[in-house]
Amino acid sequence: MREAIKDEYTQQYLLGRGGLSQMTQADWGSIGGMVADQYRYLGGFAREVAVGNLSEAQVAARSRMYINSGREAFERARGRTEDEADEVAWTLNPAEHCPDCLDLAALGWQPREPWPFTVAGGMAIPGSGATQCLTNCRCFLDYRVSEEVPETALIGGKLPDNGNDLIDMLNDWLVEGTGYTSWQEVPLSERASVKLDLVRALARQSGVPAEDVNRLIVQWTYPNYGDDMRHLAIQQDAAELFGIPLSERHKKQLNILLETFREWKPDPVWGEDEPPEKLLPLFSSTMQQSVLQSIYDYTQESLAAAGIRRGDAIRLFRGIRLPEAIAESWQVGDAVPVTGNALESWSLGEGIGRFFARDPEEGFVGIVIEMAVPRTMIFSTSRTGFGCLKEGEFVVLGSMPGKARVVQVYGD
Numbered sequence: 001m002r003e004a005i006k007d008e009y010t011q012q013y014l015l016g017r018g019g020l021s022q023m024t025q026a027d028w029g030s031i032g033g034m035v036a037d038q039y040r041y042l043g044g045f046a047r048e049v050a051v052g053n054l055s056e057a058q059v060a061a062r063s064r065m066y067i068n069s070g071r072e073a074f075e076r077a078r079g080r081t082e083d084e085a086d087e088v089a090w091t092l093n094p095a096e097h098c099p100d101c102l103d104l105a106a107l108g109w110q111p112r113e114p115w116p117f118t119v120a121g122g123m124a125i126p127g128s129g130a131t132q133c134l135t136n137c138r139c140f141l142d143y144r145v146s147e148e149v150p151e152t153a154l155i156g157g158k159l160p161d162n163g164n165d166l167i168d169m170l171n172d173w174l175v176e177g178t179g180y181t182s183w184q185e186v187p188l189s190e191r192a193s194v195k196l197d198l199v200r201a202l203a204r205q206s207g208v209p210a211e212d213v214n215r216l217i218v219q220w221t222y223p224n225y226g227d228d229m230r231h232l233a234i235q236q237d238a239a240e241l242f243g244i245p246l247s248e249r250h251k252k253q254l255n256i257l258l259e260t261f262r263e264w265k266p267d268p269v270w271g272e273d274e275p276p277e278k279l280l281p282l283f284s285s286t287m288q289q290s291v292l293q294s295i296y297d298y299t300q301e302s303l304a305a306a307g308i309r310r311g312d313a314i315r316l317f318r319g320i321r322l323p324e325a326i327a328e329s330w331q332v333g334d335a336v337p338v339t340g341n342a343l344e345s346w347s348l349g350e351g352i353g354r355f356f357a358r359d360p361e362e363g364f365v366g367i368v369i370e371m372a373v374p375r376t377m378i379f380s381t382s383r384t385g386f387g388c389l390k391e392g393e394f395v396v397l398g399s400m401p402g403k404a405r406v407v408q409v410y411g412d
Contacts, residue, residue, distance in 0.1 A: 016077030037284030071127025085143035113243035121205035157402035233281030295385030319356030344398030366410030
């Protein structure tokens with residue numbers, strides 16, 4: 001069954017992509033993520049069969065569903081082929097359709113970013129199992145290029161204007177209900193309680209089990225040294241979901257890991273019959289993007305409820321260490337171009353930026369920058385998804401070109 005699933009996903013993806021010659025390292029990585037997710041489901045199925053919980057008819061039906069789920073691979077590949085299209089429609093094929101598919105088709109043409117088709121708060125793609133018809137879905141996605149750029153197009157940050165930067169309002173919002181006056185004072189026990197409520201809310205909204213939502217959020221807290229697909233796949237899925245670039249650094253790191261994954265072979269001597277966890281995404285793109293979309297939506301709704309309007313920009317700070325060849329001439333007050341990662345950490349506090357910038361190693365310069373980030377570019381906060389409350393962390397859709405101002409420089 002495992003080989004049948006892998007073969008079906010590969011064939012469907014190749015069909016949607018337009019053949020082997022069109023495949024990239026990222027495409028092979030997408031197949032690996034989807035197949036790994038199905039293997040996890042298959043493990044549960046095998047245990048049910050082993051203990052006799054399923055009849056022969058149920059086993060046959062479930063087996064067909066696993067193979068049918070390969071339709072998701074076709075649709076994902078086709079979406080990458082239609083990379084210039086900015087509108088998408090859920091289209092019905094001649095068949096008996098479930099209520100979910102009828103509702104999604106009734107939406108007509110929609111802006112492609114953020115993803116418009118959801119069921120119970122989770123991302124829906126034909127064949128992914130998100131709709132009531134599960135993997136028996138016979139619908140397909142259609143794409144086109146609109147005549148006008150949608151008003152909701154994402155834009156990069158800009159230079160702060162020294163006006164109302166909303167910092168006090170956001171400080172109050174971050175500690176609301178905790179009994180503390182500063183996010184830096186909130187103890188670990190209180191932060192854990194806030195995070196537990198958050199995980200439950202995101203699980204309800206995305207349709208993903210709370211345990212898996214929590215694992216995805218925890219994954220963000222681990223440092224990224226470029227050698228862990230679990231982190232890089234989150235970046236890649238966010239870039240694809242929100243229609244923003246993946247940073248060149250992450251592209252290079254992904255290519256290295258994907259090549260390592262393709263060359264990996266089982267080692268029966270050491271009992272290694274599965275690739276190392278660091279070579280595989282944590283979950284499939286479908287699952288991860290469902291959670292990412294829910295985090296973004298929850299963040300935008302929460303900021304709006306806190307009084308942050310759609311057109312508002314939030315002053316944030318970031319501490320970085322750059323090679324002298326790039327930043328040696330930078331001075332306080334300089335306006336500098338900023339293009340970061342698809343998901344990038346900034347802080348509400350300038351002091352946090354200083355902490356991460358100071359004491360640069362030889363050959364590097366520590367830089368603290370400030371930028372006015374549009375509310376629509378705020379992906380999450382510690383109260384709504386990824387983010388450390390103790391650091392006043394705001395995770396930004398950071399790969400859109402913007403302008404920042406240098407506020408502190410540290411030499412070696």
